[in-house]
Amino acid sequence: MSDAFVAFVNSVFVPVGLMLIMFSMGLTLALRDFGLVAKGGPLVAAGLGGQxxxxPLLGLAIGWVFALPPELALGLFIISICPAGTTSNALTFIGRGNVALAVVLTALSSLVTVFTIPVLLSWALPFFLGEGGDVPTLSVPDTILQLVRITVLPIAAGMLVHRFAPAFAARLARWLRPVALVVLVGVIGFAVAVSFNMVLQNLVGAGPALWTLNAVATIAGMLIGRAVGASPKDAMTLGIEVGVQNATLAIFLTLTVLGSLPLAVSQNIYGVVMLLNGFLLIRWFRMRERRT
Structure with a gap:
């Protein structure tokens, strides 16, 4: 692939794809939906606490336990500080979970992480990579503005369409619903293609750690839900929300904001792992339902 094509994907396709994902989520949201925060306080608090x-604590701990090389450990940490993605909402829908809860948790975590991601990244870069010249530069205010542009503004635009043209928003949301998965697969596929050798070299070394992060996060989300009295359906929803991250945003951070292809290796592997584990969880939940 030419350098010009790689630059185009990193600077145009990934950000625009991410904005479409956020816009499609906004199309399904109204201000009244956030009333769930008050009605389902413990569930929302449990989901946000887990997310x-x-x-992030699991990301740090698992990187240390598996003694990952600095770049892989940082890549794993980056995925752990990202919010839930709209893919989690789709999986919740397929699994017959609490879609309203999933959408609200995804929206809230997306808004909060606009501010937490830049702060945590500014700490993590020198922590994982040292103070040497290879550490990517990061401006916290500029990163916040970038995240506002690609997450907050598209969500707000989608909510405005939902408010003033609800029928059109519903039709558009149905059409855009597959976009999240298409963009995720496209972004991961591109990143794998341009870093194929790195992915192969690190699959055995990083794969178990990334699988462990996803599995532990998913189980922890379910256990936290049960601890606050959630129904099995709501507990499964929390498990998906905590375990399925916005991998597209993570790849945007590594490829576009930090301009580092090696850091994207962890996100490429995690994006596949979280989908496989998500479908396994849904399969288990449905089998459990049939027995009861």
Whole structure:
């Protein structure tokens, strides 16, 4: 692939694809939906706690336990500080979970991480990579503005369409619903194609750690849900929300914001792992339902 094509994908396709994903989520949201925060306080708090607090700690711990090389450990940490993605909403729908809860959790975590990601990244870069010249530069204010442009503004635009043209928003949302998966597969496929040798070299070394992060996060989300009295359906929803991250955003951070292809290796592997584990969880949940 030419350098010009790679630059085009990193600077145009990935950000625009991510904005479409966020816009499609906004099309399904209204301000009243956030009333679920008050009605289902413990469930929402459990989901956000698992997503925003527990997951980054798991990312640090698992990178240390598996003694990952610095770039792979940082890549794993980056995926752990990202919000839930719209893919988690699709999996919740397929698994017959609580879609309303999933959408609200995804929206809230997407808004909060606009501010937490730049701060955590500015700490993580020198922590994992040292203070040498190979550390990518990061401006916290500029990164916040970038995240606002590609997440907050598209969500707000989608909500405005939903508010003033609800029928059109519903039709558009149905058409855009597959976009999240298409963009995710496209972004991961591109990143794998341009870093194929790196992915192969690190699959055995990083794969078990990434699978462990996803499996532990998913199980932890379910256990947290059960601890606050969630139904099995809501517990499964929390498991998916905590375990399925916005891998497209993670790849945007590594390829576009930081301009580092090696850091994207962890996200490429995780994007595949989280989908496989998500479908396995849904399969298990449905089998469990049939027995009861």
């Amino acid at each position: 925003l607090l527990l997951l």
